[in-house]
Amino acid sequence: MDVLQSIMLGFSIALTPTNLFYAFFGSLVGTVIGVLPGIGPLCTIAMILPTTFGMNPTSAMIMMAAVYYGAQYGGSTTSILLNIPGESASVMTTLDGYQMARQGRAGVALATAAISSFIAGTISVIGLMLLAPPLAKIALKFGPPEYFSLMLLGLTTIVFLGGRSIVKSMVSIILGLLLGIVGLDPMGGVSRFTLDQLELMDGINFIVVVMGVFGIGEVLVSAEEKMKISILKTKLSGLIPTLKDCKEATGATLRGSVIGFFIGVLPGTGATIASFLSYATEKMVSKHPEKFGKGAIEGVAGPEAANNAAVGGAMVPLFTLGIPGSGTTAVMMGAMMMWGLRPGPLLFVQHQDFIWGIIASMYIGNVMLLILNLPLVPLFASMLRVPYSILYPFILVVCITGVYSLENSMFHVFLMFLFGIVGYLVKKLDFPPAPIVLALILGPMVERAIYQSLTMSHGSLSILVTRPFSASFLVLVLIVLAIPVIRWSKERRKA
Amino acid sequence: MKISKVFTLLILTSMVLSPAFLAAAGPYPEKTIEFVTHSAPGGGSDIFSRHIANLMEKEKLVPVPLVVVNKSGGSGAIAVAYVAPKAGDSYTIFATSPGIYATLVKGEVKASIVDFTPICSLIEDPNVLVVRADAPYKNVKEFIAEARKKRKGLSLGLSSLGGGDHAIAIKMGEATGVEFNIVSFKQGTEAIMAILGGHVDFGLGNPGETAGQIESGQLRVLATATDRRLPQMPNIPTLKEEGIDVSYTSIRGIIGPKDMPKDVVKYWETAFQKLTQTQSWKKYIEKEKVLDAYKGSADFGKFLEKELPRLRGDLVGFGLIKKK
Numbered sequence: 001m002d003v004l005q006s007i008m009l010g011f012s013i014a015l016t017p018t019n020l021f022y023a024f025f026g027s028l029v030g031t032v033i034g035v036l037p038g039i040g041p042l043c044t045i046a047m048i049l050p051t052t053f054g055m056n057p058t059s060a061m062i063m064m065a066a067v068y069y070g071a072q073y074g075g076s077t078t079s080i081l082l083n084i085p086g087e088s089a090s091v092m093t094t095l096d097g098y099q100m101a102r103q104g105r106a107g108v109a110l111a112t113a114a115i116s117s118f119i120a121g122t123i124s125v126i127g128l129m130l131l132a133p134p135l136a137k138i139a140l141k142f143g144p145p146e147y148f149s150l151m152l153l154g155l156t157t158i159v160f161l162g163g164r165s166i167v168k169s170m171v172s173i174i175l176g177l178l179l180g181i182v183g184l185d186p187m188g189g190v191s192r193f194t195l196d197q198l199e200l201m202d203g204i205n206f207i208v209v210v211m212g213v214f215g216i217g218e219v220l221v222s223a224e225e226k227m228k229i230s231i232l233k234t235k236l237s238g239l240i241p242t243l244k245d246c247k248e249a250t251g252a253t254l255r256g257s258v259i260g261f262f263i264g265v266l267p268g269t270g271a272t273i274a275s276f277l278s279y280a281t282e283k284m285v286s287k288h289p290e291k292f293g294k295g296a297i298e299g300v301a302g303p304e305a306a307n308n309a310a311v312g313g314a315m316v317p318l319f320t321l322g323i324p325g326s327g328t329t330a331v332m333m334g335a336m337m338m339w340g341l342r343p344g345p346l347l348f349v350q351h352q353d354f355i356w357g358i359i360a361s362m363y364i365g366n367v368m369l370l371i372l373n374l375p376l377v378p379l380f381a382s383m384l385r386v387p388y389s390i391l392y393p394f395i396l397v398v399c400i401t402g403v404y405s406l407e408n409s410m411f412h413v414f415l416m417f418l419f420g421i422v423g424y425l426v427k428k429l430d431f432p433p434a435p436i437v438l439a440l441i442l443g444p445m446v447e448r449a450i451y452q453s454l455t456m457s458h459g460s461l462s463i464l465v466t467r468p469f470s471a472s473f474l475v476l477v478l479i480v481l482a483i484p485v486i487r488w489s490k491e492r493r494k495a
Numbered sequence: 496m497k498i499s500k501v502f503t504l505l506i507l508t509s510m511v512l513s514p515a516f517l518a519a520a521g522p523y524p525e526k527t528i529e530f531v532t533h534s535a536p537g538g539g540s541d542i543f544s545r546h547i548a549n550l551m552e553k554e555k556l557v558p559v560p561l562v563v564v565n566k567s568g569g570s571g572a573i574a575v576a577y578v579a580p581k582a583g584d585s586y587t588i589f590a591t592s593p594g595i596y597a598t599l600v601k602g603e604v605k606a607s608i609v610d611f612t613p614i615c616s617l618i619e620d621p622n623v624l625v626v627r628a629d630a631p632y633k634n635v636k637e638f639i640a641e642a643r644k645k646r647k648g649l650s651l652g653l654s655s656l657g658g659g660d661h662a663i664a665i666k667m668g669e670a671t672g673v674e675f676n677i678v679s680f681k682q683g684t685e686a687i688m689a690i691l692g693g694h695v696d697f698g699l700g701n702p703g704e705t706a707g708q709i710e711s712g713q714l715r716v717l718a719t720a721t722d723r724r725l726p727q728m729p730n731i732p733t734l735k736e737e738g739i740d741v742s743y744t745s746i747r748g749i750i751g752p753k754d755m756p757k758d759v760v761k762y763w764e765t766a767f768q769k770l771t772q773t774q775s776w777k778k779y780i781e782k783e784k785v786l787d788a789y790k791g792s793a794d795f796g797k798f799l800e801k802e803l804p805r806l807r808g809d810l811v812g813f814g815l816i817k818k819k
Contacts, residue, residue, distance in 0.1 A: 046536030046565070053549055143694030144678070184570075187679055189656045189815055191603070198576050198604065201569030267688055268681075322707040323688045324537070330684070334537035338545055340782065344707015407568065448681065455678045456650060456694065 003129060006352065010360030013353055019062050023365045026063035030070015031372060035380075037078055037086050037395075038211050038402015041071040042328045049335055057339040058354050062361040064335065068328050069121055069311040069362065072271060073369050076113040076304050077380050081106060082395065084215045088206055088441070089271035089307035091434050092279040094214065095161070096292060096299030103295050106381045108241045112249050112297055113304040114373040115241075120257035120305035121366035124312025127261045128319075129359055133348075136320035139265050144452035145463050147268070149473035151446040154273055156477050157280035158435045158442075160484065168431045176439025179204050186448040187455075199411040206440050208403055212416040213433045215399040217423020219392045241297075249301035252282050256305030263306070264313020268445070270326040271310035276438055278306035284483060312362065319347060319355055523585065523762055528561045531589045533574035533598075535567040539683070539704075543747060544590045546779060547617070547770070554773050556766045561588075571598040579606035581752040585759040588614065589752075593745040593806075596799075597657050600807040601816055608803055612755040613796040614763045616748035617771065618780070619788035620701045622659050622720040623731070627690060628712050630697075635718045635737035638697075639671050647676035652686035652695040657815045659745050660699035663720050665813060666741045667734070690714065701745075702728070702784040720744075727784045746788055746802070748795055764791050 033039045045064050052060035075086035080097035100109040159169050182193045183203030194200040256278040263274035282302040283292045292299050314325035322344030324330035333343045348355055403416045426433050457463035465471045530548055534540035548561035566574035571594045578589045599608050632638040642649040651664050656679055664675050678695050680686040683704050689695045708714040718734045719725050722742050734741050770776055771789045780787050810816045
């Protein structure tokens with residue numbers, strides 16, 4: 001069966017009223033939980049899991065997938081409006097999205113996020129449809145050394161994401177890396193800095209840090225300043241992106257889609273890393289990198305495209321290899337096993353209707369999300385008119401609920417408040433907060449990967465340079481490190 | 496007179512409606528059961544618990560829902576610490592797995608097996624040795640010969656530190672005199688991916704985890720680490736048949752908190768025994784490639800009494816528990 005026939009079969013399944021309903025319902029739920037900080041697709045899908053037992057597996061999976069990609073749409077909303085990321089994958093969107101909102105361009109930022117999410121979502125479904133089997137083969141080539149080098153590239157690029165001072169970025173990164181040390185060590189299982197708290201044995205959950213540093217930190221900082229409201233009240237009229245905006249955002253969206261899709265394919269990396277690699281790329285290819293962090297539209301379009309495209313990518317290993325690419329797809333795989341489907345390479349052959357029905361529904365769901373999200377833009381943007389004295393207690397409640405829902409534990413709520421204080425200090429002292437979170441996510445992965453690589457090579461570092469993928473990432477690391485030096489020397493010559 | 500009658504009636508009604516009275520009168524169970532699992536949604540123990548809860552409901556073996564509660568973290572420590580203080584509670588049951596046994600003997604949690612009531616064992620997870628389909632060794636003898644060629648010549652994709660795969664690899668090493676290069680992964684799926692990609696040479700685990708890859712011919716089973724051949728794969732020899740005296744299975748079962756009332760334990764023992772006799776249970780066993788291993792409360796308790804000290808010995812041997 002060729003692709004065209006398969007996708008026709010898929011649409012014939014996805015377009016039945018029942019499945020359309022589930023795609024819509026999933027998209028709606030996804031949008032809502034995406035908007036609410038802390039509550040992510042993973043725990044939502046886990047919660048709706050028991051309700052799917054009586055359902056047709058295809059319909060159930062269509063709904064779950066819709067929740068997953070729907071959440072990536074919604075996640076940008078609070079990032080842009082309140083500087084509080086709805087999901088970890090929307091941390092990067094705070095950098096420029098919030099600045100755009102402060103300049104009265106909240107509507108443009110929200111619309112850009114929705115449109116680039118739509119384009120990226122569609123591109124990644126096409127990628128999933130056409131490239132899944134060959135891509136899965138490439139993903140298999142990624143062993144621990146490749147992951148190490150890729151993550152190292154990620155860590156290197158973080159340095160240049162933050163604001164004006166590289167030194168301050170480095171301090172934030174080191175703080176994040178130190179936080180990443182907490183927990184059981186990956187090889188020996190020895191607990192490190194857990195202070196005899198069982199809750200710390202798995203390390204510090206980065207969502208707790210995101211909610212604390214961004215959410216609580218933002219509330220604390222704003223509690224001091226009263227007058228910011230007037231800034232945000234200014235013109236909400238500019239809701240529709242101008243032609244110039246579109247031009248600037250297009251390249252970023254396309255690059256973000258490609259980066260997001262490929263990073264999404266690699267198990268364990270996912271939407272968060274995709275979003276910041278995209279941001280870093282945009283900042284590097286841009287002719288005016290100084291605009292980033294001050295409301296550059298590319299800084300919204302790129303990461304938002306990347307985190308949506310990563311969803312389609314994450315489906316590749318799930319469908320072709322039976323290996324989940326992210327925490328959320330792991331739950332989906334669990335669900336498939338409960339419905340009696342065996343995730344694995346044979347799924348594509350034995351359950352064509354299932355696979356293609358879902359793929360087709362992802363096209364439809366993305367259209368639904370665009371239609372659902374665009375009219376919401378003015379509504380959300382007008383949220384900025386709500387006085388902070390009403391809005392901020394509400395944010396506190398949402399943050400507490402979201403973090404509590406992670407593990408149903410008050411410990412994490414207290415930890416979030418602790419990081420709220422960190423967030424306050426970081427903002428007051430003008431350290432960039434995003435690198436803390438990113439380094440916390442990457443640190444443990446880098447550590448495990450280097451351990452694994454060195455075990456594989458019996459202790460020799462040469463394994464990192466003798467494998468082609470790994471070596472090329474390391475070359476990229478060198479290039480990334482060289483760029484600021486080159487720029488700096490150019491500027492000096494000019495001066 | 497009338498007033499006192501109304502009064503009496505009122506008292507009687509309120510007695511009947513009061514929760515205390517209801518609790519004394521109604522048959523067990525009257526409210527939702529909390530079914531605790533130590534793995535996150537999608538993890539092995541989570542899937543196991545949800546399957547059980549689903550089957551119990553489908554077969555109408557309990558009149559109330561079993562709600563799966565994920566208390567993930569710290570290799571089961573969070574779940575253990577959550578259930579242990581619930582002494583006397585009749586409405587919490589806990590799915591155990593080898594990971595929980597390890598947590599109970601490691602001593603990081605202030606709880607041990609005496610803080611729990613064994614209810615029953617349900618299944619036995621067999622372990623099998625898998626390699627990539629195009630690996631040059633076709634049987635265990637060739638596999639060991641290859642491993643012998645150089646020190647730490649073959650690498651294992653380890654999915655659980657101190658778990659069944661760790662134990663089997665070390666015991667196989669002791670039995671044959673070879674040493675494996677152990678690369679530890681965060682979870683089973685990552686280890687499988689590394690085997691598929693050729694980054695490590697073999698894996699040890701439940702055949703249910705790799706069934707998809709085995710069926711499609713990407714992975715090959717060399718042997719089972721069981722006492723007898725598995726009914727689901729009759730052509731695969733056991734390690735014992737191949738001259739390596741190693742077998743290791745993991746028992747999954749159900750435990751409750753300490754001092755669970757005797758009739759409640761009996762209730763669950765019977766309910767689960769009925770479950771294991773249903774057709775849908777047999778289908779589940781077949782599909783997941785596990786073994787039926789029902790044992791009642793007393794027998795399961797005896798098993799745990801023997802199993803836990805043995806496991807502790809193993810973990811001390813691997814250097815994962817420091818002798819104090």
